[in-house]
Amino acid sequence: DAKTTQPPSMDCAEGRAANLPCNHSTISGNEYVYWYRQIHSQGPQYIIHGLKNNETNEMASLIITEDRKSSTLILPHATLRDTAVYYCIVRVADTGNQFYFGTGTSLTVIP
Amino acid sequence: NAGVMQNPRHLVRRRGQEARLRCSPMKGHSHVYWYRQLPEEGLKFMVYLQKENIIDESGMPKERFSAEFPKEGPSILRIQQVVRGDSAAYFCASSPRQGAYEQYFGPGTRLTVT
Numbered sequence: 001d002a003k004t005t006q007p008p009s010m011d012c013a014e015g016r017a018a019n020l021p022c023n024h025s026t027i028s029g030n031e032y033v034y035w036y037r038q039i040h041s042q043g044p045q046y047i048i049h050g051l052k053n054n055e056t057n058e059m060a061s062l063i064i065t066e067d068r069k070s071s072t073l074i075l076p077h078a079t080l081r082d083t084a085v086y087y088c089i090v091r092v093a094d095t096g097n098q099f100y101f102g103t104g105t106s107l108t109v110i111p
Numbered sequence: 112n113a114g115v116m117q118n119p120r121h122l123v124r125r126r127g128q129e130a131r132l133r134c135s136p137m138k139g140h141s142h143v144y145w146y147r148q149l150p151e152e153g154l155k156f157m158v159y160l161q162k163e164n165i166i167d168e169s170g171m172p173k174e175r176f177s178a179e180f181p182k183e184g185p186s187i188l189r190i191q192q193v194v195r196g197d198s199a200a201y202f203c204a205s206s207p208r209q210g211a212y213e214q215y216f217g218p219g220t221r222l223t224v225t
Contacts (some may be wrong), residue, residue, distance in 0.1 A: 004192075007113070012142035025128070032212070034212065038154075040217060041200075041219070042216075042219070043202050043216030043217050043218055043219055044154065044202070044204075044214075045216070045217050046212070046213040046214070046215075050213050076205070087153065091220070092210075093210060093212060097144070097156075097159040097166065097167045097209065098144060098156035098159060098167070098170070099154075099214065100156070101154040101155070102150070102153050103153050104153060
């Protein structure tokens with residue numbers, strides 16, 4: 001599975017959009033980009049995933065560059081409850097057994 | 112629907128004792144994954160089980176650690192002769208099938224070895 005690079009920490013004002021970047025320059029053609037988050041001391045929570053098209057669900061949007069070497073998770077209107085560590089993971093879909101969690105980005109939403 | 116359940120939530124053991132961590136997957140899920148999170152680190156995969164079978168144990172330490180997922184009952188992660196370095200949060204996740212994009216995580220068991 002490809003390695004990802006994320007900034008260690010970010011701040012975002014409450015009510016503003018939070019844009020979390022992720023680099024995955026060695027991603028393979030059959031690897032998906034997944035995002036999970038971990039609110040303090042809780043188990044990780046799935047957010048969204050995608051292959052090459054942009055994706056949106058009730059939690060967030062995922063923008064993947066055309067060359068697929070990087071992506072951005074967008075939380076459109078950040079709230080205090082979005083303060084968490086966000087993990088960007090790449091993995092082959094349908095065959096992978098595990099997710100490789102790196103150190104992620106610690107997002108702090110500021111009132 | 113009940114989510115993934117883990118117990119106990121907190122476990123304190125003295126060095127040399129055994130620790131047993133339990134995980135009940137979501138209803139209808141037959142695939143269970145165990146991860147360990149050391150302080151200030153990301154989660155590390157340990158083992159993947161289906162009912163009565165260990166599918167992938169590539170992340171399990173070679174000694175003292177074992178896991179099972181019997182036909183009936185919860186999955187058990189067992190740590191024998193615990194040492195201080197075993198102190199960590201242990202998370203269980205479940206999914207309805209192999210390779211599912213979403214693994215549902217439990218609240219974790221925090222093991223402290225004194």
